[in-house]
Amino acid sequence: MTVANAPVLVAGAAETTSPQHPLTEPASSPRRRASRGLVTYLGLTPFALYVLVFLFIPTILAVTTGFFTEDGAFTLTNIAGLLDPLVLNTFAASFWVSAVTAVVGAVVGALVCYALLGTRADGALRSVIDSVASVLAQFGGVMLAFAFIAAIGLQSLLTLWLKNTVGFDIYANGTWLYQPAGLLVVYTYFQVPLMVITFLPALEGLKRQWAEANATLGGTRLTYWTRIAFPVLAPSFFGSLLLLFANAFSSYATAAALVSQGSPIVPLQIRAALVSETVLGRENMAGALALGMVVVMVVVMWGYSVLQSRTSRWQR
Amino acid sequence: MFRKRHLAGIAIFAAAAITLSACSTAAETPAATDVDAATATSADDFGGLDALVAAAQEEGELNVIALPDNWANYGEIKAMFEEKYDIVVNSADPDISSAEEIAAADNLAGQDTAPDVFDLGTAVALASTDYFAPYQVANWDEIPEGNKESTGLWVNDYTGSMSIGYNSNDVPKPESLDDLLGDDYKGAVALNGDPTQAGAAFAAVGLATVQQGGTLDDFQDGIDYFGELNAAGNFIPVNATPATIASGETKVVFDWSYNNLSQAAVVDGWEVTTLPGAAYTSFYNQAISKDAPHPAAARLWQEFLYSAEAQNLFIVGGAYPVTIEAMNEAGTTDEDAIAKIGNLEGDIVTPTEEQAAAASALLAEKWAAAIG
Amino acid sequence: MTAVKNDSGRLAAVRIGAEPNHVVRWIILGVVGLVFAFPIFAMVEFTFRDGLSGGHTLDHWTGLFDEDAARTYRNLFTAIGNSLLLAVVTVGIVLVVLLPTMILVHLQFPRLRRVLEFICIIPITVPAIVLVVGLAPVYSVVVKVAGGSIWTLAFAYGITVLPYAYRAIQSNLDAVDVVTLSEAGRTLSAGWGRVLWFVLLPNLKRGVLAASFISVAVVLGEFTIASLLNRVNLQTALLQVSQSDPYVAVIFALLALALAFVLLLSIGRLGRTRRTGSES
Numbered sequence: 001m002t003v004a005n006a007p008v009l010v011a012g013a014a015e016t017t018s019p020q021h022p023l024t025e026p027a028s029s030p031r032r033r034a035s036r037g038l039v040t041y042l043g044l045t046p047f048a049l050y051v052l053v054f055l056f057i058p059t060i061l062a063v064t065t066g067f068f069t070e071d072g073a074f075t076l077t078n079i080a081g082l083l084d085p086l087v088l089n090t091f092a093a094s095f096w097v098s099a100v101t102a103v104v105g106a107v108v109g110a111l112v113c114y115a116l117l118g119t120r121a122d123g124a125l126r127s128v129i130d131s132v133a134s135v136l137a138q139f140g141g142v143m144l145a146f147a148f149i150a151a152i153g154l155q156s157l158l159t160l161w162l163k164n165t166v167g168f169d170i171y172a173n174g175t176w177l178y179q180p181a182g183l184l185v186v187y188t189y190f191q192v193p194l195m196v197i198t199f200l201p202a203l204e205g206l207k208r209q210w211a212e213a214n215a216t217l218g219g220t221r222l223t224y225w226t227r228i229a230f231p232v233l234a235p236s237f238f239g240s241l242l243l244l245f246a247n248a249f250s251s252y253a254t255a256a257a258l259v260s261q262g263s264p265i266v267p268l269q270i271r272a273a274l275v276s277e278t279v280l281g282r283e284n285m286a287g288a289l290a291l292g293m294v295v296v297m298v299v300v301m302w303g304y305s306v307l308q309s310r311t312s313r314w315q316r
Numbered sequence: 317m318f319r320k321r322h323l324a325g326i327a328i329f330a331a332a333a334i335t336l337s338a339c340s341t342a343a344e345t346p347a348a349t350d351v352d353a354a355t356a357t358s359a360d361d362f363g364g365l366d367a368l369v370a371a372a373q374e375e376g377e378l379n380v381i382a383l384p385d386n387w388a389n390y391g392e393i394k395a396m397f398e399e400k401y402d403i404v405v406n407s408a409d410p411d412i413s414s415a416e417e418i419a420a421a422d423n424l425a426g427q428d429t430a431p432d433v434f435d436l437g438t439a440v441a442l443a444s445t446d447y448f449a450p451y452q453v454a455n456w457d458e459i460p461e462g463n464k465e466s467t468g469l470w471v472n473d474y475t476g477s478m479s480i481g482y483n484s485n486d487v488p489k490p491e492s493l494d495d496l497l498g499d500d501y502k503g504a505v506a507l508n509g510d511p512t513q514a515g516a517a518f519a520a521v522g523l524a525t526v527q528q529g530g531t532l533d534d535f536q537d538g539i540d541y542f543g544e545l546n547a548a549g550n551f552i553p554v555n556a557t558p559a560t561i562a563s564g565e566t567k568v569v570f571d572w573s574y575n576n577l578s579q580a581a582v583v584d585g586w587e588v589t590t591l592p593g594a595a596y597t598s599f600y601n602q603a604i605s606k607d608a609p610h611p612a613a614a615r616l617w618q619e620f621l622y623s624a625e626a627q628n629l630f631i632v633g634g635a636y637p638v639t640i641e642a643m644n645e646a647g648t649t650d651e652d653a654i655a656k657i658g659n660l661e662g663d664i665v666t667p668t669e670e671q672a673a674a675a676s677a678l679l680a681e682k683w684a685a686a687i688g
Numbered sequence: 689m690t691a692v693k694n695d696s697g698r699l700a701a702v703r704i705g706a707e708p709n710h711v712v713r714w715i716i717l718g719v720v721g722l723v724f725a726f727p728i729f730a731m732v733e734f735t736f737r738d739g740l741s742g743g744h745t746l747d748h749w750t751g752l753f754d755e756d757a758a759r760t761y762r763n764l765f766t767a768i769g770n771s772l773l774l775a776v777v778t779v780g781i782v783l784v785v786l787l788p789t790m791i792l793v794h795l796q797f798p799r800l801r802r803v804l805e806f807i808c809i810i811p812i813t814v815p816a817i818v819l820v821v822g823l824a825p826v827y828s829v830v831v832k833v834a835g836g837s838i839w840t841l842a843f844a845y846g847i848t849v850l851p852y853a854y855r856a857i858q859s860n861l862d863a864v865d866v867v868t869l870s871e872a873g874r875t876l877s878a879g880w881g882r883v884l885w886f887v888l889l890p891n892l893k894r895g896v897l898a899a900s901f902i903s904v905a906v907v908l909g910e911f912t913i914a915s916l917l918n919r920v921n922l923q924t925a926l927l928q929v930s931q932s933d934p935y936v937a938v939i940f941a942l943l944a945l946a947l948a949f950v951l952l953l954s955i956g957r958l959g960r961t962r963r964t965g966s967e968s
Contacts, residue, residue: 040792040796043788043789043792043796044789044792044793044797044800046785046789047785047786047789050781050785050843050846051807051847053826053843054823054826054843054844054846054847055807055810055811055847055850057822057826058819058821058822058823058826059810059814059819059822060822061821061822061825061826062814062818062819062820062821062822063814063818063822065821108720111716111720112716112717112720114708114716115708115712115713115716115717116713116717117706117707117708118706118707118708118713119713121894127953127956127957128953129717130898130901130952130956131901131949131952131953131956132724132949134901134902134904134905134948134952135905135945135948135949135952136724137852137902137905138902138905138906138908138909138910138948139909139945140909141911143731143937143938143941144727146731146938147727147728147730147731148727150727150730150731150733150734151726151727151729151730156730157730157733158726158730189724189727192720192724193724194852194902197852197856197898197901197902198852198855198856198859198898198902199859200859200894200898201856201857201859201860201863201894201895201898202859202860202862202863204860204863204894205859205860205862205863205864206706206863208706210706211706224706232863235862236858236859236862236863239805239855239858239859240855240859242809243809243812243851243852243855246809246812246813246851247812247851249813250812250813250814250815251815252815252817253911253912267815267817270815270817270818271817274817274818286817286818286821287818287821289818290814290815290818293813293814293815294810294813294814296813297809297810297813298806301805301806301809305802
């Protein structure tokens with residue numbers, strides 16, 4: 001593989017933002033354009049259809065319930081309700097919890113992936129960790145909440161042991177486990193495995209030759225990681241970080257089981273609107289809140305693409 | 317290795333293909349009877365109870381929703397119905413709320429997994445009468461007047477009394493609400509949900525209100541009490557579930573008597589007490605879905621539920637059935653069961669529709685701040 | 689400087705930064721492993737508790753084999769079958785619909801990459817409880833067309849796993865020079881089919897396997913959509929079964945985790961490649 005053969009990939013990046021490399025062909029050259037015949041566009045149809053029927057239509061249906069009242073009349077009151085300070089606070093709380101757990105999850109997950117570098121891909125260790133990570137990434141809801149209550153709750157073995165032997169009461173400043181702060185700990189439990197699952201394929205793409213080349217050219221481990229590995233891994237790392245953020249942002253079964261009083265984060269507000277036995281007639285508010293969540297994700301995605309267009313410059 | 321991968325792939329697709337073809341069921345054809353079960357308003361419309369049983373058995377299935385096995389002994393009730401009439405009971409979504417039951421009826425309208433019958437809290441029942449079909453059970457007269465809608469759109473089925481369950485190994489038995497403010501109960505008291513969302517928690521605040529000397533017109537006394545409990549460090553904002561009770565995390569729980577009693581049956585050391593003085597009750601409501609996929613079975617379920625057999629099973633579960641007075645008169649009450657839970661005593665209070673609505677509004681405003 | 693043998697006699701590739709030290713590896717894995725095992729251990733300890741008095745007993749586990757449990761298990765076994773079927777169909781959707789599309793976009797429509805990425809992240813931003821409001825009308829049509837069987841739920845699940853599967857496959861696509869490989873294959877006169885099957889897929893194996901793993905795990909752990917559409921799958925059946933008893937609830941949750949783990953481990957071992965010479 002020579003630099004001359006690399007042009008198309010770099011041109012792919014050039015598509016988006018970076019300046020043209022003298023040795024590259026722009027991707028929209030006649031040769032490339034000709035190959036994008038009708039047949040190639042047809043190749044996108046199955047996915048497009050599938051996503052249209054099962055994703056767009058339900059999402060639009062669900063989100064537009066926010067624009068109607070119970071009786072079906074068009075209204076903007078639900079949307080206006082989004083600007084209520086209480087609701088804005090819940091969005092802020094959700095954002096903060098998701099961001100923190102995404103970053104912590106990404107960093108710890110990346111560390112675990114790093115620790116797995118060099119193990120045999122088909123070895124026992126890798127298979128076991130892959131399976132454990134997949135299972136734990138989806139472990140959530142009532143059972144996860146209970147696992148943590150049993151592990152570090154007020155009356156758990158650990159808390160009582162710490163109180164009695166070391167004299168350290170982890171709940172001296174209030175029962176944080178049952179408040180958004182507790183979600184920080186509990187969410188990390190599925191964020192880290194999710195990071196391992198989605199980031200490991202990227203880390204495995206680090207070629208041994210690069211490390212050797214770095215060493216031969218007199219680089220240290222630091223230069224290897226900062227100059228070579230991180231730029232290559234950055235798009236995948238931030239992509240996985242984004243996924244972790246979205247995962248935490250919308251996850252509510254665990255929060256519902258843990259934080260039962262008040263609805264401090266957005267998914268719990270949605271749940272309260274849809275599920276309440278005592279305060280009725282707020283179902284359409286849930287649609288408005290979901291719309292708010294999609295808007296937040298659009299903004300985050302936009303920030304992410306700006307970040308990506310800068311980091312993809314470092315791709316070969 | 318190449319061949320093994322091919323074989324594995326072929327095997328998987330073959331298995332999927334076979335299962336898919338086996339899974340495609342023919343559309344369910346409605347039972348051919350000359351009675352339109354969906355509009356029947358009593359067993360007489362079928363030509364008697366036996367004809368109703370026959371029509372229901374032809375349908376063969378019943379879809380129930382939001383009936384946990386350990387809630388007022390529904391587990392045994394469903395099992396007995398299955399055994400007695402040889403009809404399969406498909407029990408879906410045991411954990412959802414009344415509002416979600418109605419949402420499920422909407423979401424599944426026209427499909428054969430839609431719910432046939434509902435068991436709803438009062439607020440939701442009153443707001444959703446459009447979803448119900450009127451039906452009067454055979455022993456309609458045994459149900460007191462105030463406990464049913466005149467045409468049978470909804471009928472009260474059972475109630476509990478708001479009680480306090482506690483871990484007898486770790487905390488002393490509370491004799492009054494003030495006891496719970498003491499040091500013995502630090503970090504111990506929990507509710508079954510959020511009062512702005514869950515009926516049981518709402519009722520707990522109601523109980524606190526009347527026990528503190530207030531009236532159901534204004535739940536502020538109850539909110540203030542829980543605020544005090546929280547300030548004393550005795551209230552924990554975790555959702556009390558069977559698991560948290562069994563693990564010792566929630567040492568004192570305000571919940572319906574039937575829930576606390578079912579926990580006492582399973583968890584060694586859990587005891588239940590009802591505070592003397594005012595007793596807060598609230599009936600749940602039984603209704604038949606207008607678009608039930610199995611209308612005859614739904615009506616048979618209703619008949620069964622109000623029969624002495626099933627009503628006694630409610631008592632075994634710790635709930636007070638709506639026909640208890642008639643049963644006591646007729647002598648059909650299960651004496652042992654009622655001895656275990658005691659009669660419904662004290663100053664019984666139940667909120668009216670207006671009181672409940674006012675309380676909901678007040679809680680929506682004040683609760684989060686009081687315990688936040 | 690580069691090929692010095694260190695104390696353990698292995699080639700000192702570790703010194704040039706690519707791979708971690710043996711000790712570092714086991715410290716990281718050990719600490720993380722312990723932290724993650726602790727809540728599971730707490731759950732296991734709970735299942736052996738004898739009520740609130742602090743003693744321990746095997747009764748909760750032996751009670752699983754009681755007579756009256758049979759009725760509750762009937763539902764559970766159907767549910768496990770349903771979930772496995774759903775997992776197979778969902779992975780099928782990922783492999784047959786998503787993967788070719790991602791490769792196509794990567795090769796031919798680089799501009800659409802952001803669009804695809806955004807599409808694949810939307811399912812995770814709308815909570816399932818709201819999505820079902822929109823899925824319900826779609827499913828009432830699907831039920832009329834394809835029948836009310838459980839496997840049609842896989843269409844919704846395919847959407848649910850999109851974010852995870854996309855990320856796993858994309859990480860791999862980024863790491864492997866798909867364009868050059870496909871160009872090389874094409875210049876050597878292979879058709880697109882052969883290029884896809886013989887050239888690209890083997891290189892994308894890790895991403896595809898990771899995507900399949902997470903898809904199976906998502907399907908086995910999915911509760912909300914199945915519950916709100918009143919279908920029976922593993923998680924809804926578990927909830928039913930566990931209603932009677934909190935100890936049984938935790939026992940079954942642990943067993944479900946173990947089942948998923950064993951299933952994934954076997955898929956992983958079945959799908960592993962043997963080293964056929966140097967990797968590029």
